[in-house]
Amino acid sequence: MIEIRLPDGSTAQAWPLTQAQRFMYFVFNGYGKNPAVLNIGTGCYWQGTFDAATLKEALEEAIARCDSIRLRFMPDKQFGLVQYLAEDPQITVEEYDHSGMTEEESFAILKEWTKEGSADFFGKPLNLVRIMRLPGGYNGFYCKFHHLAFDGYAAKMFMADAMAIYVSKRTGAPYPKPMKPYLEAMAQELAYLDSDRRKEDRAYWMQRFSTDSEPIFNDYLLDNRLVKAREESGDPDRRYILLFEGEHPESRTLHYDVSAEDTEKVLRLCREKGLSVPCVLMLGLRTALSAFNNDQEDVSFKFMINRRGTLLEKKSGGNRWHFYSLRTIIPGDASFTDAVKAVEAEQDETFRHCAFDTLEMYHIKHMAMHIEHLEQTYDSLTFSYHAPQPVPFESEEIAKTAKGIWYNNDYSAQNLYLTVKHRLNDNGFEFIFEYRTSENPLEDLKIFYDKMITAIMTGVENPDMTMAEILEKIKL
Amino acid sequence: MEHIIETILNYVEPDGEITGDSLLKQDCGLTSFDTVSLYGELAREYGVPENLPALRRARTVRDVYEALEAAKANG
Numbered sequence: 001m002i003e004i005r006l007p008d009g010s011t012a013q014a015w016p017l018t019q020a021q022r023f024m025y026f027v028f029n030g031y032g033k034n035p036a037v038l039n040i041g042t043g044c045y046w047q048g049t050f051d052a053a054t055l056k057e058a059l060e061e062a063i064a065r066c067d068s069i070r071l072r073f074m075p076d077k078q079f080g081l082v083q084y085l086a087e088d089p090q091i092t093v094e095e096y097d098h099s100g101m102t103e104e105e106s107f108a109i110l111k112e113w114t115k116e117g118s119a120d121f122f123g124k125p126l127n128l129v130r131i132m133r134l135p136g137g138y139n140g141f142y143c144k145f146h147h148l149a150f151d152g153y154a155a156k157m158f159m160a161d162a163m164a165i166y167v168s169k170r171t172g173a174p175y176p177k178p179m180k181p182y183l184e185a186m187a188q189e190l191a192y193l194d195s196d197r198r199k200e201d202r203a204y205w206m207q208r209f210s211t212d213s214e215p216i217f218n219d220y221l222l223d224n225r226l227v228k229a230r231e232e233s234g235d236p237d238r239r240y241i242l243l244f245e246g247e248h249p250e251s252r253t254l255h256y257d258v259s260a261e262d263t264e265k266v267l268r269l270c271r272e273k274g275l276s277v278p279c280v281l282m283l284g285l286r287t288a289l290s291a292f293n294n295d296q297e298d299v300s301f302k303f304m305i306n307r308r309g310t311l312l313e314k315k316s317g318g319n320r321w322h323f324y325s326l327r328t329i330i331p332g333d334a335s336f337t338d339a340v341k342a343v344e345a346e347q348d349e350t351f352r353h354c355a356f357d358t359l360e361m362y363h364i365k366h367m368a369m370h371i372e373h374l375e376q377t378y379d380s381l382t383f384s385y386h387a388p389q390p391v392p393f394e395s396e397e398i399a400k401t402a403k404g405i406w407y408n409n410d411y412s413a414q415n416l417y418l419t420v421k422h423r424l425n426d427n428g429f430e431f432i433f434e435y436r437t438s439e440n441p442l443e444d445l446k447i448f449y450d451k452m453i454t455a456i457m458t459g460v461e462n463p464d465m466t467m468a469e470i471l472e473k474i475k476l
Numbered sequence: 477m478e479h480i481i482e483t484i485l486n487y488v489e490p491d492g493e494i495t496g497d498s499l500l501k502q503d504c505g506l507t508s509f510d511t512v513s514l515y516g517e518l519a520r521e522y523g524v525p526e527n528l529p530a531l532r533r534a535r536t537v538r539d540v541y542e543a544l545e546a547a548k549a550n551g
Contacts, residue, residue: 177489274501274535276508309513310486344508345532351512352526387507 004074004082007123014074014082017148018189019357020307020319024147025081026359027413031249033119034411038147041114041407043132044159044391044424045140048398052095052131052139054169059093059129059141062162067182068317069127069158071149083148085183086125095131096142103135107407110142114407121146138403147319152386152406152419153306154317159404160391167392178315185316192355201356202364209368215300215327215378217241218289220416220448221441222476225380226293242375243415248438251412256449258429262457263422266429269460273337278385279344281420281429283336284456285383286328286343287467291451291474300327302414303347304384305354322358324350325379332468336459339467382414386421400425412436416445447476477541480518484537487514496538504537515540522548 004014017025024038031037063069070089076082098106110132118124126146133139141162145155157179164176192198216239217226229241270277286299293299307313307320328346330339365371393399402424417434431453433445451474458470481494488505490498500506506514519526522544530543 271502278508306509309510311489312486348508348512348532349527351509352516 002082004076004084006074012084014084015186015190016079017081017083018186020321021148023358024319031411031413034249035117035119035121036115036409036411037249037413039114039117039409040145040147040150040152040155041110041409042155042159043110043140043142043405044163045132045134045138045403046393046398047137047401049394050139051170055131055141055166056093058166058169059162061165062158063089063091063129065161065179066158066317068149068154072123072126073148074122090125091127091129093129093131097133099133099135101135106134111407114144114409149319150317151319151321153308154319156389157315158317160389163391163393167394170394180312180315182316182318185312185318198356201353204353205356205361205364206368209365214239216296216298217378217380218293218296218299219380220289220292220444221439222292222444224293240376240378242373243377244375245413245415248436249411249413250437251408251410251434252437253408254433254435254442254445256431258431258453260426260428263428266456266460269463273463275340276344279340279347280456280460281385282326282383283340283343283459284452285418287455287470287474288448288452291471291476292448295471297331298329300325300378302379302382304382305351307354322354323382324354324361326350330467332466332471334467335464336467336470337463381416381418384419386419388422388427391424408434415439416441477538480537480541483514483518494537496536496541498537499535500537518544524548
């Protein structure tokens with residue numbers, strides 16, 4: 001802990017960034033310091049009874065209970081950037097009425113809010129919360145969170161807490177249990193840096209990268225970049241491509257909704273067989289990649305790890321996301337069920353060592369595998385799964401109308417980022433592909449999604465079917 | 477067993493009571509990440525490896541308790 005001087009001349013206790021924050025700040029600096037990269041825009045809306053005055057009270061109480069909404073950052077000579085908690089969140093919950101606009105007009109304004117920001121965010125409040133009256137009789141609230149202070153999980157936790165307070169005030173339901181202190185969770189993260197566990201995790205990754213065989217790049221584009229890289233380099237055995245992720249970060253999103261019935265089929269199989277839902281989804285993803293790459297059995301992609309196990313980790317806000325490669329080699333004669341278990345085994349093995357910094361992990365990977373180029377990669381895309389987080393509403397009827405919206409900031413730090421989450425009103429899956437427009441992969445992504453969801457549903461309906469049989473069904 | 481239940485309650489806030497028969501995923505609401513973290517914490521306390529096959533197979537709180545006790549007894 002150090003003492004810093006703030007812009008108004010006062011002093012504050014400050015701490016270095018955690019590993020996850022350092023990665024996020026690295027991403028920000030790598031993309032032309034575009035502030036939109038660090039914005040998370042989201043909203044929670046419903047139709048029916050709406051009590052704006054009570055919602056304002058609930059949001060103010062949720063803000064007061066959430067430490068990380070007060071997080072601010074200052075440059076520092078020793079640490080580069082440090083964090084501190086301001087005493088006052090300086091968030092005024094104002095009401096905005098878009099009810100007279102078209103849906104498109106309103107959505108465009110909310111997207112613009114999500115993109116707004118300054119690269120000079122030092123010492124300033126970073127988050128905002130607004131009550132919204134939207135077209136179509138939808139009402140609720142919009143939030144913009146800074147990615148150094150929140151990740152998607154923390155954002156959803158804040159929104160669920162605000163709704164639980166609102167519902168408690170409206171219906172007399174029990175007031176939600178307290179949130180947890182951010183500084184305690186942050187202190188645990190920083191303590192890890194000097195711990196034996198970190199030394200063990202470092203040794204683990206060093207050992208794995210030194211002894212594992214070389215992975216192979218699997219593309220989601222039909223015009224396969226590995227084939228091109230092999231031709232251009234004259235090396236027919238090349239297994240990687242050079243991906244310049246810093247260039248052209250402009251992005252858009254492609255959404256697909258899976259019906260509540262089909263989603264329930266996936267969830268039911270997982271309940272009955274004790275399988276992990278994200279691992280079923282990741283198996284679908286790797287099967288689609290396999291199909292796009294001549295039924296390749298060796299498939300890698302990046303996946304986001306929430307790193308929230310204990311209640312302290314879950315309820316203290318902040319950003320805890322780490323990104324790791326998930327590599328599996330699954331033979332064609334493996335059953336769908338066994339293949340899910342293989343993905344889960346690799347996922348769990350990564351979980352055991354994922355407190356280790358993402359940036360340091362890549363450094364070690366490059367060192368251990370003698371990788372020459374910074375841009376060398378075996379992962380064509382990144383996957384993240386957002387488990388359903390119960391958000392209470394005043395009545396079942398209102399809950400059926402609820403929708404949670406994530407507003408794309410139109411800048412992506414990665415070429416392709418697939419998020420799967422659950423709809424608020426019926427728990428159905430939403431697949432959101434955030435893609436770089438420079439690659440223009442829209443047509444390929446439509447085919448890719450079709451292969452992925454077909455692989456998932458075929459496997460869920462036929463859990464003993466072999467992966468070779470599933471691949472045959474989704475053949476290009 | 478009480479200690480295992482107390483530790484689980486550091487990870488989740490279930491609606492109902494947790495007993496030895498509670499299912500880790502369905503009743504306790506533990507996710508894969510929760511489970512890996514929980515097993516890591518308990519294994520360190522018991523002085524046993526955290527990726528025990530019996531822990532990987534565990535479906536109930538009692539399964540976890542028995543897996544840890546057996547591993548500890550076997551040294």
